[in-house]
Amino acid sequence: MLISRKQQSAIKAINYDLFENIQIAISEQEILQKEQPGTLPSAETLRHLFNRFNFLYFNGKLTRPVIEYSNRMTCAGSYTPVKNLIKISQKYHAIFPDEIEDTLKHEMIHMIHFNHNAAFKVEAKRIGASLKAKTHPSLQKQPKYLYVCPGCGLEYPRQKKVRMLSCGSCSRRGRFDPEFKLKLSKSFTAGREISYA
Numbered sequence: 001m002l003i004s005r006k007q008q009s010a011i012k013a014i015n016y017d018l019f020e021n022i023q024i025a026i027s028e029q030e031i032l033q034k035e036q037p038g039t040l041p042s043a044e045t046l047r048h049l050f051n052r053f054n055f056l057y058f059n060g061k062l063t064r065p066v067i068e069y070s071n072r073m074t075c076a077g078s079y080t081p082v083k084n085l086i087k088i089s090q091k092y093h094a095i096f097p098d099e100i101e102d103t104l105k106h107e108m109i110h111m112i113h114f115n116h117n118a119a120f121k122v123e124a125k126r127i128g129a130s131l132k133a134k135t136h137p138s139l140q141k142q143p144k145y146l147y148v149c150p151g152c153g154l155e156y157p158r159q160k161k162v163r164m165l166s167c168g169s170c171s172r173r174g175r176f177d178p179e180f181k182l183k184l185s186k187s188f189t190a191g192r193e194i195s196y197a
Contacts, residue, residue, distance in 0.1 A: 040093055041100060043068060049104055050086075057127040062111050067104075074141070076133035077103040079110040095136050105129035147182035156182055 041049070046067045054062045065084040073089035076099065080087070086107045093100050106129045113120040116131065124131055143157030149167035156165075161184075164176055171177035 040069070040090065040097060046088065046100075046104065049101060050108065053101075053105055053108055053127075057105070058108070058112075062108060065111070074139040077107045079107045079114075081111075081114065092133065092136075092139060095138065096134055099134065102130050103133070106131075142188065144188055145184060146186040146188075148185040149180055150183055151180045155185070 047064075050062075050064065050067060054060050054064075063084060065079070065086050067086045067088065069090045070078075070087040071090045073087060074091055076089055076092045076096075078087045079085070086104070088100065088103060088107075093103070105127055106124065109120055109123045109127070109129060113123060121131060123129075141159060143159060145158045145161060147156040147158060147162065147165070148154070149156070149170055151167060151170040154167055154169055156167075162182065165182050166177045167180040167182060168174070170180040
């Protein structure tokens with residue numbers, strides 16, 4: 001039976017893809033063995049994990065993004081579609097190092113479903129990725145402003161200044177009520193605490 005050149009090229013490509021995936025698995029295991037226990041995986045290891053998860057869960061259809069660590073992020077990870085960039089938080093994974101594979105899988109789903117909608121949740125369940133990251137007190141930002149309700153005294157810590165906000169407990173029907181407009185009690189700026197009477 002004669003095979004056309006086009007068919008020969010297709011067969012070579014299939015064989016090459018199979019060989020490449022085997023090579024990825026072998027080199028990934030070698031790299032994982034080189035990693036020091038207690039340290040975060042290198043960016044190269046993250047790329048190999050991406051390739052493995054892409055092959056296992058997405059049939060290799062995801063485009064390869066740039067994967068890098070961020071030392072500023074407090075959330076577990078993020079995906080930026082415009083840059084095709086996955087960022088992994090060093091701060092978060094220094095506390096939860098065992099979550100790094102889960103975070104990578106979560107961000108890979110964002111490459112298909114940007115929002116945490118029903119389709120995202122189905123995909124997360126299918127590949128065994130969590131929907132939310134864990135919380136830790138050291139990952140939470142300290143508030144810059146503290147507002148107090150003049151009626152009940154309930155405190156509202158905020159990152160930004162607010163102008164027209166009233167107490168959720170005292171206001172009627174969930175609408176702004178000038179009688180219970182929150183008053184600035186303290187601000188924490190430039191390492192100083194300023195109190196307002």
